[in-house]
Amino acid sequence: MDTERQDAIEATIDITATAESVWELVSEPGWFINGGAITPHRIETNGAFSIVHDAIYGQFEFETVTLEAPRYAAFRSLGGDEWDDPVPNTLVEFWVESTNSGAVRLRVMESGFAAFDQDEHARVISANTRGWNAEMLAAQRYLSGK
Known part of the structure; x- marks a missing residue:
């Protein structure tokens, strides 16, 4: 896969939840x-801007771009302060979709990686791909049966 020009990462998971x-x-x-x-x-x-404090990873800033309950949410990552966050200004979008099996499909796309310099691009794409796979599984475990 040619990651030099890859701009987005996508992941999807089905969740037994409402x-x-x-x-x-x-x-x-x-x-x-x-x-x-x-x-x-x-x-x-503060308005569309949020600072998220995590006990392990520190502080991160986000702008809420769009909330269309209950199907679509988009946030712009504005970076981290305490942890060396190499992913400022990416757009993180979530879609919540019904499936024929009765489950809910959660889809995420993070975009904006084409702007990274060549030295960082492949590493960030790889790390964030692994990260989204783990986060989707975490969401599935957390929400199953809710």
């Missing part, structure tokens, strides 16, 4: 900042 419970999770800025298990965050909000 669309409302999936929406409740994905509409929270920074819910995906964790060590592979959903944990509560202290969140400071």
Whole structure:
């Protein structure tokens, strides 16, 4: 795969949960900042801007771009302060979709990676791909049966 020009990462997972419970999770800025298990965050909000405080990874800033309950949420990552966050200004979008099997499909796309310099690009794409796979599994474990 040619990652030099890859701009986006996508991941999808089916979750046995209600669309409302999936929406409740994905509409929270920074819910995906964790060590592979959903944990509560202290969140400071000022209009569309939020600072998410995670006990392990530190402080991250997000702009809420769009919330269309209960199906679509988009946040712009503005970077981290305490942890060396190499991914400022990416757009993180979530779609909550019904499936024919009765499950809820959660889809994420993070874009904006084409702007990274060549030295960082492949590393960031690889790290964030692994990260989204882990976060989708964490969401599935957390929400199944809700």
